[in-house]
Amino acid sequence: MPSTIRSNAQLLRKVIDNFLEERLVSKIEKLPPDDPKYQTLVEQFQFDTWINDAARRVGQLQVVTHSLKPIHPDAKGSNLYAPPESLNKHFLVGSHALPADFAGDVVGNAAALDVYKFLKLEYEGKSLLERVLENDTELAKALSDNPEQAQVWIDAFAAITEPRGEHASHTRGKQLYWLVGDDAADVENGAENFHLLAPLYATSLAHRVFQTINHDRFSEEAKESRKAKREGKYAGQPVHSYPNLAVQKMGGTKPQNISQLNSERGGNNYLLASMPPSWEKQKVSPPYNVDSIFQRFEKLSSVKKSLSNLAWFLSSDPSPNVHTRSRVDNIHGSLIDELMVFTSQFHELPAGWSTNEKCKLPVEEIYWLDPERAEDDEQFRQGRKNIDWAATVRQRFSNWLNEKLSKKLSVGDVEFLHWQKKLKEDATHQRVLDRDRRWMASLETELDAWQGALDDE
Numbered sequence: 001m002p003s004t005i006r007s008n009a010q011l012l013r014k015v016i017d018n019f020l021e022e023r024l025v026s027k028i029e030k031l032p033p034d035d036p037k038y039q040t041l042v043e044q045f046q047f048d049t050w051i052n053d054a055a056r057r058v059g060q061l062q063v064v065t066h067s068l069k070p071i072h073p074d075a076k077g078s079n080l081y082a083p084p085e086s087l088n089k090h091f092l093v094g095s096h097a098l099p100a101d102f103a104g105d106v107v108g109n110a111a112a113l114d115v116y117k118f119l120k121l122e123y124e125g126k127s128l129l130e131r132v133l134e135n136d137t138e139l140a141k142a143l144s145d146n147p148e149q150a151q152v153w154i155d156a157f158a159a160i161t162e163p164r165g166e167h168a169s170h171t172r173g174k175q176l177y178w179l180v181g182d183d184a185a186d187v188e189n190g191a192e193n194f195h196l197l198a199p200l201y202a203t204s205l206a207h208r209v210f211q212t213i214n215h216d217r218f219s220e221e222a223k224e225s226r227k228a229k230r231e232g233k234y235a236g237q238p239v240h241s242y243p244n245l246a247v248q249k250m251g252g253t254k255p256q257n258i259s260q261l262n263s264e265r266g267g268n269n270y271l272l273a274s275m276p277p278s279w280e281k282q283k284v285s286p287p288y289n290v291d292s293i294f295q296r297f298e299k300l301s302s303v304k305k306s307l308s309n310l311a312w313f314l315s316s317d318p319s320p321n322v323h324t325r326s327r328v329d330n331i332h333g334s335l336i337d338e339l340m341v342f343t344s345q346f347h348e349l350p351a352g353w354s355t356n357e358k359c360k361l362p363v364e365e366i367y368w369l370d371p372e373r374a375e376d377d378e379q380f381r382q383g384r385k386n387i388d389w390a391a392t393v394r395q396r397f398s399n400w401l402n403e404k405l406s407k408k409l410s411v412g413d414v415e416f417l418h419w420q421k422k423l424k425e426d427a428t429h430q431r432v433l434d435r436d437r438r439w440m441a442s443l444e445t446e447l448d449a450w451q452g453a454l455d456d457e
Helices: 001-026 036-044 045-058 110-119 128-133 138-142 147-161 203-216 220-230 261-266 301-315 322-350 362-368 371-375 380-384 389-404 414-423 427-456
Strands: 062-065 105-108 176-179 194-199 246-249 267-269
Touching: 001 045, 001 105, 001 110, 036 045, 045 062, 045 110, 045 147, 045 176, 062 110, 062 147, 105 110, 105 261, 110 128, 110 147, 110 322, 128 138, 128 147, 138 147, 138 194, 147 362, 203 246, 203 261, 203 267, 203 427, 220 261, 220 371, 246 414, 267 380, 267 427, 322 362, 322 427, 362 389, 371 380, 371 427, 380 427, 389 414, 414 427
Parallel strands: none
Antiparallel strands: 062 105, 176 194, 246 267
16 A cells, blocks of 8 residues: 555656646747756756745635626635535526536736646646645655645645635625515614625636537537538437527736636626517518518518608609608618618527528628528638628618619619618617627637637647
């Protein structure tokens, strides 16, 4: 048994030595041996010297599962390390449901993150941090032949999970009163009826959610499953959908100021839809077997009425004044509103509906009406990004309107340019395009991050 312990201690020491050697090589590889900085770095990365310095600098970091800075970046209160096994089990989703290999987060001085990388080193499936927290005797022997010195270092590293000072909130943090009594209006016993809570951000849980959603959206298995679903074929993996998913950015251009895991996500944090139930809508069918969406649009009774009112008013030869322009623009604006509402319903169809052979729409209208196809269709995404499809849509709308009015009126380029200009300036149209641009930019960022993560594996 003693020889086995010594062997394990030696192997642990080898893991640490390799880590220090790799870091030293990366720092001195471009320095000549006679450079004073070269020898200084060699001395810094001597085993005892580096471990002692790391044990000092570890006080600048804290490993956490629940952090305060996502609540407000200037908040300076307590963060907590509460691993899943330390939490009460209940039927709701929470940090208690995390697996054993959950990712702990790190807050504190970013310059000391090499210490955390050291503590993440693994031997036989267990990290050095886990061994430190268990006061592992094998690790103690690997760190030093002097048991007292080894214990000092282990105690210092173990403190990385402990909050600095007493538990405290901050004026920048959130606080709320939680009713624990029977009567919220009981002034006499008010203090006893409420607990004052200071919520923290479940950063380890948020990171696992982020990884899971990205896998379900962008992994090759997910793409194959969605393709099989569209083609009516069997797939070994289910299709996961996250409708109305939102992204909250934390930390701005410096996500590392929030935490290490937030930096790894590029500051992106997913928000699942949390909305009240809506009335059941009439089932929407894809616009198949038509050459343009306007062939479907013009069949709406409200659209027919607006077209009739506009044609009648213009055919009455109204005076060319501000009242005439205002009335024409109001009717035209109503048509635009109808168009925005009508086309938005196709965004709710399963992504990729336009790949069906029954879809005869022009490519610009497909870019407009089936945007989420860009999530797993690289060629479609690049085509959509490299063309001003919105300008073509405005041209098609103006041509369509002129064609409808030409049955009773003489209309041409002047009217075409006016309809096009008004649609381009329409606030609702602009909001839709702005939202689409933000969505595309977010999608590109997520795909880059996902590809980067795959490259790192």
